[in-house]
Amino acid sequence: MIRLEGLNKTFIMRGRRKVIANDMNIVFPKGVSVALLGRNGAGKSSLLAMISGFLAPDSGKIHIEGSLSWPVGFAGSFHKDLTGAQNIRFIARVYGVDTDGLIDFVRDFAELGPHFDLPVRTYSSGMKSRLSFGVSMGVRFDTYLVDEVTAVGDADFKKKSRAVFMERMNASGSIFVTHSMGGVRNFCEAAAVLEKGKLTYYDDVEEGIAAHQENMGGDEDDDD
Structure with a gap:
């Protein structure tokens, strides 16, 4: 409410x-x-x-x-020098959810392939949106x-x-x-x-x- x-x-x-x-x-x-x-x-x-x-x-x-979630799809909170996986691991700790479970969910859902383990600064805007939407649904x-x-x-x-x-x-x-x-x-x-x-x-x-x-x-x- x-x-x-x-x-x-x-x-x-x-x-x-x-x-x-x-x-x-x-x-x-x-x-x-x-x-x-x-x-x-x-x-x-x-x-x-x-x-x-x-x-x-x-x-x-x-x-x-x-x-209450952050705005779904909002990618502004990602640290650009961390990988997608590292960003998700940090978010999992902040929200107190299972780290491995969230990483597995987002890795599968976002469909980023090897980019999931590359720095976010290398992502296109669409890739960042996929990562953000995935973690929004994973928590x-x-x-x-x-x-x-x-x-x-x-x-x-x-x-x-x-x-x-x-x-x-x-x-x-x-x-x-x-x-x-x-x-x-x-x-x-x-x-x-x-x-x-x-x-x-x-x-x-x-x-x-x-x-x-x-x-x-x-x-x-x-x-x-």
């Missing part, structure tokens, strides 16, 4: 105020996959960053019960934070990634940012719509999609 209490966040951009959160109060229930919807620039990624702890709010509180969390990307690579890899993500959602919840309404319908049970610093929660995902599309003035991407 994640509860936002009186959350406020404003950016000053080119001399103008951009309000991301205006006295935001909302509860994301335990074990529910919630789509975080909003127009481009509404502040969805910034809100996710505040929930994850990467960005501090101006005021207000964020209460988290249970374990079990009560709530996963997902910003746009749930998989990279070819069709077979994307299919495998979707399957493991859906399996994780059987026992966990998520806050899921995407512009694909097909993705929302595939992965989410509820929705929260961000508009002008206000966040409105919908228990029915279709109601949330309808409210978001009304804000957008029409249909958004409906691809899967």
